[in-house]
Amino acid sequence: MIATESLSKRFPRVTALDRLSVDVGPGVTGLVGANGAGKSTLIKILLGLSPATEGRAEVLGLDVATKGADIRERVGYMPEHDCLPPDVSATEFVVHMARMSGLPPTAARERTADTLRHVGLYEERYRPIGGYSTGMKQRVKLAQALVHDPQLVFLDEPTNGLDPVGRDEMLGLIRRIYTDFGISVLVTSHLLGELERTCDHVVVVDGGKLLRSSSTTDFTQTTTTLAIEVTDTDEHPDGTRAVREALHARGADVVDGGGGLPGAGHVLLLTAQGEETYDLVRDVVADLGLGLVRMEQRRHHISEVFKSEDEQRKEAVGHGS
Ligand SMILES: Nc1ncnc2c1ncn2[C@@H]1O[C@H](COP(=O)(O)OP(=O)(O)OP(=O)(O)O)[C@@H](O)[C@H]1O
Incomplete structure (x- = not known):
């Protein structure tokens, strides 16, 4: 699904990724590391939104340096920060994102209804997003990442700001993205424990370097x-x-x-x-x-x-x- 080879990203004052080589297969993969470890930087490079300084990377067999648009067609992205317009409803926003991904109007409306139901936002779907709780906003962000039926989704800190119940619900939803729909997931978190329950595979980064990449069972059993x-x-x-x-x-x-x-x-x-x-x-x-x-x-x-x-x-x- 994802392969990087000696991938580096240097900003003038900091090396965000340092010769990172990693392979990620199908399933739910956790990308874990402290704040500033380089997780968001890696996702932006994998989406073809930010060029690497060195090295190479492929997503679904497509080179990130030249095939960014093709990758973004096939991959969903849930960004870390709040980026939702407060004055529109979840339905309006997600339909808009579905249309941006190239779905025709009817398909966009149908897929939006299905996806919002799947993330548990069906009842509130016509209310303006500005009045939503943090958990509901995270679900809208998740829905827009899934609406165009991607092969793979990148979820950047989806449990951020959630209380323990909201966290558990979100982790359950993430698991079902793969088990119910076969969409592979790369999910980032700075909390190791929550990935243990949710992921098949865990990649640990620290200071932009790969610390470890192995299956969750290996992590807990070796x-x-x-x-x-x-x-x-x-x-x-x-x-x-x-x-x-x-x-x-x-x-x-x-x-x-x-x-x-x-x-x-x-x-x-x-x-x-x-x-x-x-x-x-x-x-x-x-x-x-x-x-x-x-x-x-x-x-x-x-x-x-x-x-x-x-x-x-x-x-x-x-x-x-
Ligand atoms: N556009 C930028 N210009 C300069 N430095 C940057 C830029 N983007 C990220 N960095 C730096 O690169 C390092 C890695 O940042 P990144 O956002 O990838 O970390 P992260 O693991 O996603 O952490 P967080 O969860 O806090 O976002 C940090 O030191 C950050 O300050």
């Missing part, structure tokens, strides 16, 4: 930590220590997690490399004749990709959900 707790026996009065030594002897990278849940014993933490790690723990505990109180996987959240291993281990102790 660094799974196992928390293990065992009973003591007469033979092994310190069961935790016995397990730690046995695991260590068999090459497992295991650390003492210290005190566990209130009332519980010590917790051992080790990084799961796959199914074999579970088997190893089971065998070691059984060989020692100990009881396994808990062995649980703690799936990491995307935000933890940015935390040190020490911080992650500290947090793993005590809440093994």
